[in-house]
Amino acid sequence: MSEQKRFFDKLAKEGYTVLVPDMCPIHFDLLSHYLSQTGMKLVVITPTGREAKDQGLNAIHNDACYPVIIIAGAFIQELRSGKYDLNKTAVMISQTGGGCRASNYLSMFKKAFAKEFPNVPVLSLNFSGLEKEHSLPLSIPRALNLYFGVIYGDFLMNLSNQAYAYYPKEEIDACLKECLTYLKARIGHPKFFQKRRVLRYLLEKFKPFQPCGERKPRVGVVGEIYVKYSPYANNHLGDFLLKEGCEPVFPSLNEFVLYCLYNYFVDHDYYGRNKKSYPLLRVAYRYALGLTRLSAKMLKGTTFLPFDDFEDVIASGKKVINIGVKMGEGWLIPAEMVCFAHHGVNNIVVVQPFGCLPNHIVGKGMIRPVKALCPDANIVPLDFDASSTSVNQENRLKLMLSNAKLGK
Numbered sequence: 001m002s003e004q005k006r007f008f009d010k011l012a013k014e015g016y017t018v019l020v021p022d023m024c025p026i027h028f029d030l031l032s033h034y035l036s037q038t039g040m041k042l043v044v045i046t047p048t049g050r051e052a053k054d055q056g057l058n059a060i061h062n063d064a065c066y067p068v069i070i071i072a073g074a075f076i077q078e079l080r081s082g083k084y085d086l087n088k089t090a091v092m093i094s095q096t097g098g099g100c101r102a103s104n105y106l107s108m109f110k111k112a113f114a115k116e117f118p119n120v121p122v123l124s125l126n127f128s129g130l131e132k133e134h135s136l137p138l139s140i141p142r143a144l145n146l147y148f149g150v151i152y153g154d155f156l157m158n159l160s161n162q163a164y165a166y167y168p169k170e171e172i173d174a175c176l177k178e179c180l181t182y183l184k185a186r187i188g189h190p191k192f193f194q195k196r197r198v199l200r201y202l203l204e205k206f207k208p209f210q211p212c213g214e215r216k217p218r219v220g221v222v223g224e225i226y227v228k229y230s231p232y233a234n235n236h237l238g239d240f241l242l243k244e245g246c247e248p249v250f251p252s253l254n255e256f257v258l259y260c261l262y263n264y265f266v267d268h269d270y271y272g273r274n275k276k277s278y279p280l281l282r283v284a285y286r287y288a289l290g291l292t293r294l295s296a297k298m299l300k301g302t303t304f305l306p307f308d309d310f311e312d313v314i315a316s317g318k319k320v321i322n323i324g325v326k327m328g329e330g331w332l333i334p335a336e337m338v339c340f341a342h343h344g345v346n347n348i349v350v351v352q353p354f355g356c357l358p359n360h361i362v363g364k365g366m367i368r369p370v371k372a373l374c375p376d377a378n379i380v381p382l383d384f385d386a387s388s389t390s391v392n393q394e395n396r397l398k399l400m401l402s403n404a405k406l407g408k
């Protein structure tokens, strides 16, 4: 038995509670439920107010990027809450293993926790072989369950974001809850992989909430992955857009998964890497693409709009940037902007974390070429900083939305 497996078996046997940050609320609710079946109890933490940000600023050097500051702060706030046995609590984050600072977040957390929480292990969930001993073992069934969870989570995120714009929140919340209960009862069992049946069930539940009447202005959100999806990190951007009478459009989480997968092919083509794994990765990519296309196909005959096709996203990206640019979210950000604009989502918010050089270059830095290609695009970059309030962001958004509503 490997060291890694022995370590995680020990945590499960001792009934450890594992805290995870709230990135995509729908997806993480489902995935944490599944991973709790391993014996460890996963708790998705959902901070509110300023405290977690202040704790993060105290614990992490303030030139670090915004996501590490707020995630560390949220962990510290939760660990101090008195709700957990600190000898049986761990924290876990997901990592992609790219060349960016996120690959070093674990050592930053360990340093921040060293004095106050020396017994709290810092764990990783990744597919890249990082932090070998402390990364959750991923067997094929486990990886597949997690991946299908992402697909279904995306499907629900897409339907609910469109439904919230036209129907009362309580009704959509109840529908979402029912769908998640259905998925939680299946995840980890073979019937979870009956994709058509599962997607059909979710769609049937949402059919009464199809967008109707005149379509509201659609506002696309692109940018750094954590800030894009986490309501705490982006100061509840989705809710703000809904309140302003818009329809928020978040790209699928699977689009980021496909982006990471596609970058292996870029490395193969540009640098001759991944020669052995290339054929297998190709098969995985085609399969993943097929699943997303199935999700889109299921929406035919309804007024729900599907996510953009990933091959369209790649083609859009190639018009404005070299796909060898892949630090941070790399070419994906301008690609998503162009793809949104090509499909009529001309109002676009680019979320930018403080201290994130790569995403400033491919986000704010690419607005001019994107606008040259798509003159109708109405793009606003939004900076997120742990020490600032949301007032500036809201003012910038209101200015951008005033143009959106006038159809400029």
Ligand code: SF4
Residues within 6 Å of the ligand: 065, 066, 067, 100, 101, 102, 103, 224, 327, 328, 329, 353, 355, 356, 357, 358, 359
């Ligand atoms: S992409 Fe930006 S926010 Fe993410 S780890 Fe890198 S520097 Fe930090």
